[in-house]
Amino acid sequence: MSESSQNVPGLSKHRIEALADGIFAVAMTLLVLDIKMPETLSYASEGDLWHRLVALEHAIASYAISFVMLSVYWVTHHYQFHYIERTDRGLLWINLYLLLAITLVPFTTDLVGDNVHLRLPALLYGVNLLLIAAAFIAQAEYVRRHHHLAGPDMQRAGALLRRRAWLLTIVPVVSMGMAFYSPRLALYLYLTLPLLHMVRSGLDGPKPSSDRRSR
Amino acid sequence: MSESSQNVPGLSKHRIEALADGIFAVAMTLLVLDIKMPETLSYASEGDLWHRLVALEHAIASYAISFVMLSVYWVTHHYQFHYIERTDRGLLWINLYLLLAITLVPFTTDLVGDNVHLRLPALLYGVNLLLIAAAFIAQAEYVRRHHHLAGPDMQRAGALLRRRAWLLTIVPVVSMGMAFYSPRLALYLYLTLPLLHMVRSGLDGPKPSSDRRSR
Amino acid sequence: MSESSQNVPGLSKHRIEALADGIFAVAMTLLVLDIKMPETLSYASEGDLWHRLVALEHAIASYAISFVMLSVYWVTHHYQFHYIERTDRGLLWINLYLLLAITLVPFTTDLVGDNVHLRLPALLYGVNLLLIAAAFIAQAEYVRRHHHLAGPDMQRAGALLRRRAWLLTIVPVVSMGMAFYSPRLALYLYLTLPLLHMVRSGLDGPKPSSDRRSR
Amino acid sequence: MSESSQNVPGLSKHRIEALADGIFAVAMTLLVLDIKMPETLSYASEGDLWHRLVALEHAIASYAISFVMLSVYWVTHHYQFHYIERTDRGLLWINLYLLLAITLVPFTTDLVGDNVHLRLPALLYGVNLLLIAAAFIAQAEYVRRHHHLAGPDMQRAGALLRRRAWLLTIVPVVSMGMAFYSPRLALYLYLTLPLLHMVRSGLDGPKPSSDRRSR
Numbered sequence: 001m002s003e004s005s006q007n008v009p010g011l012s013k014h015r016i017e018a019l020a021d022g023i024f025a026v027a028m029t030l031l032v033l034d035i036k037m038p039e040t041l042s043y044a045s046e047g048d049l050w051h052r053l054v055a056l057e058h059a060i061a062s063y064a065i066s067f068v069m070l071s072v073y074w075v076t077h078h079y080q081f082h083y084i085e086r087t088d089r090g091l092l093w094i095n096l097y098l099l100l101a102i103t104l105v106p107f108t109t110d111l112v113g114d115n116v117h118l119r120l121p122a123l124l125y126g127v128n129l130l131l132i133a134a135a136f137i138a139q140a141e142y143v144r145r146h147h148h149l150a151g152p153d154m155q156r157a158g159a160l161l162r163r164r165a166w167l168l169t170i171v172p173v174v175s176m177g178m179a180f181y182s183p184r185l186a187l188y189l190y191l192t193l194p195l196l197h198m199v200r201s202g203l204d205g206p207k208p209s210s211d212r213r214s215r
Numbered sequence: 216m217s218e219s220s221q222n223v224p225g226l227s228k229h230r231i232e233a234l235a236d237g238i239f240a241v242a243m244t245l246l247v248l249d250i251k252m253p254e255t256l257s258y259a260s261e262g263d264l265w266h267r268l269v270a271l272e273h274a275i276a277s278y279a280i281s282f283v284m285l286s287v288y289w290v291t292h293h294y295q296f297h298y299i300e301r302t303d304r305g306l307l308w309i310n311l312y313l314l315l316a317i318t319l320v321p322f323t324t325d326l327v328g329d330n331v332h333l334r335l336p337a338l339l340y341g342v343n344l345l346l347i348a349a350a351f352i353a354q355a356e357y358v359r360r361h362h363h364l365a366g367p368d369m370q371r372a373g374a375l376l377r378r379r380a381w382l383l384t385i386v387p388v389v390s391m392g393m394a395f396y397s398p399r400l401a402l403y404l405y406l407t408l409p410l411l412h413m414v415r416s417g418l419d420g421p422k423p424s425s426d427r428r429s430r
Numbered sequence: 431m432s433e434s435s436q437n438v439p440g441l442s443k444h445r446i447e448a449l450a451d452g453i454f455a456v457a458m459t460l461l462v463l464d465i466k467m468p469e470t471l472s473y474a475s476e477g478d479l480w481h482r483l484v485a486l487e488h489a490i491a492s493y494a495i496s497f498v499m500l501s502v503y504w505v506t507h508h509y510q511f512h513y514i515e516r517t518d519r520g521l522l523w524i525n526l527y528l529l530l531a532i533t534l535v536p537f538t539t540d541l542v543g544d545n546v547h548l549r550l551p552a553l554l555y556g557v558n559l560l561l562i563a564a565a566f567i568a569q570a571e572y573v574r575r576h577h578h579l580a581g582p583d584m585q586r587a588g589a590l591l592r593r594r595a596w597l598l599t600i601v602p603v604v605s606m607g608m609a610f611y612s613p614r615l616a617l618y619l620y621l622t623l624p625l626l627h628m629v630r631s632g633l634d635g636p637k638p639s640s641d642r643r644s645r
Numbered sequence: 646m647s648e649s650s651q652n653v654p655g656l657s658k659h660r661i662e663a664l665a666d667g668i669f670a671v672a673m674t675l676l677v678l679d680i681k682m683p684e685t686l687s688y689a690s691e692g693d694l695w696h697r698l699v700a701l702e703h704a705i706a707s708y709a710i711s712f713v714m715l716s717v718y719w720v721t722h723h724y725q726f727h728y729i730e731r732t733d734r735g736l737l738w739i740n741l742y743l744l745l746a747i748t749l750v751p752f753t754t755d756l757v758g759d760n761v762h763l764r765l766p767a768l769l770y771g772v773n774l775l776l777i778a779a780a781f782i783a784q785a786e787y788v789r790r791h792h793h794l795a796g797p798d799m800q801r802a803g804a805l806l807r808r809r810a811w812l813l814t815i816v817p818v819v820s821m822g823m824a825f826y827s828p829r830l831a832l833y834l835y836l837t838l839p840l841l842h843m844v845r846s847g848l849d850g851p852k853p854s855s856d857r858r859s860r
Contacts, residue, residue: 015236015293021660022240022452025667029675029748030244046765049756067748071741078660078737092293096286103244103282111264120261230451230508237455237667245459307508311501318459318497326479335476445666445723452670460674522723526716533674533712541694550691 010086010149016095017081023099024074030106031063031070062113062187066105068194069129073102076136076168080161083154084143091149094142098135104128112187122179122186126172129190133168140165168193225301225364231310232296238314239289245321246278246285277328277402281320283409284344288317291351291383295376298369299358306364309357313350319343327402337394337401341387344405348383355380383408440516440579446525447511453529454504460536461493461500492543492617496535498624499559503532506566506598510591513584514573521579524572528565534558542617552609552616556602559620563598570595598623655731655794661740662726668744669719675751676708676715707758707832711750713839714774718747721781721813725806728799729788736794739787743780749773757832767824767831771817774835778813785810813838 043049053060077098084091108128111121140162143150150158171193179186258264268275292313299306323343326336355377358365365373386408394401473479483490507528514521538558541551570592573580580588601623609616688694698705722743729736753773756766785807788795795803816838824831 011293011297015232015296017660018233018236018663019240019289021663022237022455022667023244025452025664026241026244026456026671028744029668029671029751030248032748032752033675043760043763046763049760049763049765064745067745071738071745074664074741075734075737078656081660082656089290092290093286096289099243100279100282100286103247106244107247115258115264118258118261118264120264226508226512230447230511233448233451234455234504237452237670238459240667241456241459241671245463304505307505308501311504314458315494315497315501318462321459322462330473330479333473333476333479335479441723441727445662445726448663448666449670449719452667453674456671456674460678519720522720523716526719529673530709530712530716533677536674537677545688545694548688548691548694550694 010088011092013081013084013087016087016092020077020095020099023102024070024077027102027106028067028070031066031109033106058116058184058187059113062109062116065187065190066109069190070102070105072168072194073132073136076164079164080136080139080143083150083157083161085151086149088146088149090146091139091142094135094139098132098139101128101131101135104131112183116184116187119179119183122183123176126176126179126186129172130169133165133172136165136168137162225303226307228296228299228302231302231307235292235310235314238317239285239292242317242321243282243285246281246324248321273331273399273402274328277324277331280402280405281324284405285317285320287383287409288347288351291379294379295351295354295358298365298372298376300366301364303361303364305361306354306357309350309354313347313354316343316346316350319346327398331399331402334394334398337398338391341391341394341401344387345384348380348387351380351383352377440518441522443511443514443517446517446522450507450525450529453532454500454507457532457536458497458500461496461539463536488546488614488617489543492539492546495617495620496539499620500532500535502598502624503562503566506594509594510566510569510573513580513587513591515581516579518576518579520576521569521572524565524569528562528569531558531561531565534561542613546614546617549609549613552613553606556606556609556616559602560599563595563602566595566598567592655733656737658726658729658732661732661737665722665740665744668747669715669722672747672751673712673715676711676754678751703761703829703832704758707754707761710832710835711754714835715747715750717813717839718777718781721809724809725781725784725788728795728802728806730796731794733791733794735791736784736787739780739784743777743784746773746776746780749776757828761829761832764824764828767828768821771821771824771831774817775814778810778817781810781813782807 043052087095105128108121108125112125115121140158143154144158144162147154171190175186175189178189258267302310320343323336323340327340330336355373358369359373359377362369386405390401390404393404473482517525535558538551538555542555545551570588573584574588574592577584601620605616605619608619688697732740750773753766753770757770760766785803788799789803789807792799816835820831820834823834
């Protein structure tokens, strides 16, 4: 079935990449709307505005953290689809489930940013991120079982992609535990995931794949 | 007129796919805005927040249902354009009418989510989804009559695509009838369409087309 | 300078098409936000909701009209770029000016929809649409003077595209005059532009170009 | 390592371009939302509406200025990626940092538009634009050190791109100084950057690159 790569059944991966890029772009830009929503932005003096901005600390922090989390997820999606060459109905639905969880991030980010003194928002935020991690794990597993969807480089890269997807579950779990002691600490803990992610990429050694589609 | 596929008149299908992916992406992400709009998101205690979230049940349910409906429509659009190879002015306008109906979904979803005790929102939501189904039927019929717009695989796939488009009308019609007894039941009934849609895909047998554009 | 089409200086047209499609997609989807903004959407009875929806007549009408206008502009942009093969700095800035005018449409649409009894919004809406028409005329003229940016089909299509761009100015001018008698009539008058546009396409005769990029 | 351009490791540049175009499109369209947010848009008379629009002068001015600034940044991004042929993890993260700063522009624009009498918003706006300039400088430097990511034309164009990126820092610095005397003047001073940018393009001489990817 895969001897002739021209005749393998499957849909182009272009459309789902375009939908994902669009949803990531809108979700990343909508995050900032939460910072200004609570009230009108006109202030009488420099001091008033300064105090207001300081009071927005958690909204701004949760904005930046969510933007970075969405960046990590977008890079993960980019890497997985770098090795995927075509899609089928199952892979489309895994992606649509992933995108559903992505569109929830602006909402749970709001909850955390406005209620940094409560445990429940931190837990809901953690659940949201675990749902996203589950989608990436499901996608990596699905491609392993339907290897005609991936290119030949997937042989080498598959295990790495699966390990990386599992890695996405660690920080939310630790942070959700932390939320019982300090929701604020739990929020800032998420900053370690991107760091972890960037450090791991240093361990990659020479990039495992050569890209023949350099466009 | 179609002996040389190079000289067939017609516009590239790339632009309308990009516009559709963009509008789907924005509409899917805007749905979540409705969950938080009604009030500021800061709460005094875990209990307050919990009660608020429970009270949002219908807003959250209608959000998830609309996201899944838009997913079904996006997959339908993806499948139809998998077989379409170029567009003309008529096909562009059918798509623009489809996208007009798609952009109404966040509005009718709001109405349903905030007024689950009323019949009228359930009926308007049903009408909105029927308008979308009509667009897909129109598109499938249009391509049948202008077969130079489609590739050779359309011969085999055309009937299936038309049947699938008609399938989209069943659940809204049943749900609109149900709304006279229980608007709430009518809302949850929409969950059966994606299930039906996924089951049918199991009946597809081996995928009817081989994709020569595997990118 | 244009003997070898491979060595003609110029930027890919892909990026500006993607930016335009994105801005059109967001603007078209944002239009609907105006229908619901004014108040919360929860109503006590079917009658209340019905009265509210009837009161929204002009908001809904201006939404539909603006969506159709943006559709006309998107189709115009699509047709012009069908013949354009590469861009330069000047063409990029004409497009960015066009997109600035496009992003104003949700704002002027709001003004018209909420103030159908006033003349000023109808005039501002007309000015907005004239700014858009001016951008399309500028683009068609620019390409005539920099013919290395267009493909060989532009020879035949150029005059048609320029005439079509000028056509976009007629209805706003007539509607702005009408606004002094009845702003409401001026609003509904815009519905004739798409009709005019569709009828003209019937006059096109056989499509003037054969597309060699059928993707 | 670069003798065979087919085997150079690296990711396609298509995805990051699509994400950037999406975020620019949403940010450019969201800017307009600020003009209408402060209140409902229904007015009793032409005079009321006229006074309101005049009172919005600064919101409208900051909208137009931010749109033009984002246009300058988008053109800069377009030019840099015109010479970049593939990406790696480092370049992705530089771009994600750039896009984070881009999504802040609607927020800082709001602050400036609603508080043209204060110094702090003008300073925050300047800092935001400096963060963006820093991202473009970082990108130009990164590509210089990882020259396998760029095509052969980068040899000639690299110095020009780096100079242009540094140019982006001048106006924000001058404007931030000006803000201590007149925040209003500081706002309008930004209009000189695009002018400067356009004039410089006149100095470019014959376009330094021939584009072999004319699509």
